Amino acid sequence: MKRFRDIVRMVRLFYILVFEMLKNYRRLNDDLDNNFSICKKICKKIVRSAKITLNTYGCENLPKHNKFLLVSNHRCFFDVVFLIAAIEETVSFVAAKELWRYPVLRKYLSSIACVPLDRGALEMEELKHSILTMRSALEEGNLVLFPEGECSYHSFQIRKFKKGGFLGISSMKQCIVPVFLQMDKLKNIGRWMIPQGEVGIHVGPSFTPEDIGARRNTAGEIAAYAQKRVLLLQENSETDG
Numbered sequence: 001m002k003r004f005r006d007i008v009r010m011v012r013l014f015y016i017l018v019f020e021m022l023k024n025y026r027r028l029n030d031d032l033d034n035n036f037s038i039c040k041k042i043c044k045k046i047v048r049s050a051k052i053t054l055n056t057y058g059c060e061n062l063p064k065h066n067k068f069l070l071v072s073n074h075r076c077f078f079d080v081v082f083l084i085a086a087i088e089e090t091v092s093f094v095a096a097k098e099l100w101r102y103p104v105l106r107k108y109l110s111s112i113a114c115v116p117l118d119r120g121a122l123e124m125e126e127l128k129h130s131i132l133t134m135r136s137a138l139e140e141g142n143l144v145l146f147p148e149g150e151c152s153y154h155s156f157q158i159r160k161f162k163k164g165g166f167l168g169i170s171s172m173k174q175c176i177v178p179v180f181l182q183m184d185k186l187k188n189i190g191r192w193m194i195p196q197g198e199v200g201i202h203v204g205p206s207f208t209p210e211d212i213g214a215r216r217n218t219a220g221e222i223a224a225y226a227q228k229r230v231l232l233l234q235e236n237s238e239t240d241g
Helices: 002-027 032-049 079-086 097-101 103-111 124-140 219-240
Strands: 053-057 068-072 091-096 115-117 142-145 175-183 186-189 192-195 198-203
Touching (some): 002 032, 002 103, 002 192, 032 079, 053 079, 068 219, 079 091, 079 175, 079 198, 091 097, 097 115, 115 124, 198 219
Parallel strands (some): 053 198, 068 142, 068 175, 091 142
Antiparallel strands (some): 175 198, 186 192
């Protein structure tokens, strides 16, 4: 009976999500802030419907006058929903290229200037294109990256951050903001996961590639340092809890 209720809950949430996306579809335009505001309203409705309490810590660490790259651990699909609902600043996301296959979702992703990343790219030209697209996005606005590359789901261990998302930014004086998403309880319905109860969003102080060392750092070194900062947030969240 309990599993049946969980399935109904999950179906209801996805119904609300799809319904809201279709209802607001025609309100999307060329104004990035307008589109992000629409996405934020949808995401907040999902959070309320899921009866999840969002607790944010350290939002004052988000740069007010500089563009930033936000890097976070990745627990489940709803991570994007939580970040959009909680962060006041307009942000775009680096997302898997295959998500652009779905027309309605593609419209929303493009409306907030998300960057498609081909995770299976092997050709140098494809990799260069992804790097240039990310650099361009960071010059224009704020970007969110999940460097693990995939969801960790029930595992509390953060996977090694991949260097791909950091390629090309070592020469930029880019503010990088570490974020730890804290979810103590996850329910799985088939391949879908949804948190229960409270979700914590811990925002740490920003850093730049220059803060890591005096010389120019490689993408791998930046990825490792970013992960170290996220792990520190995780450690502090457990201590505070």
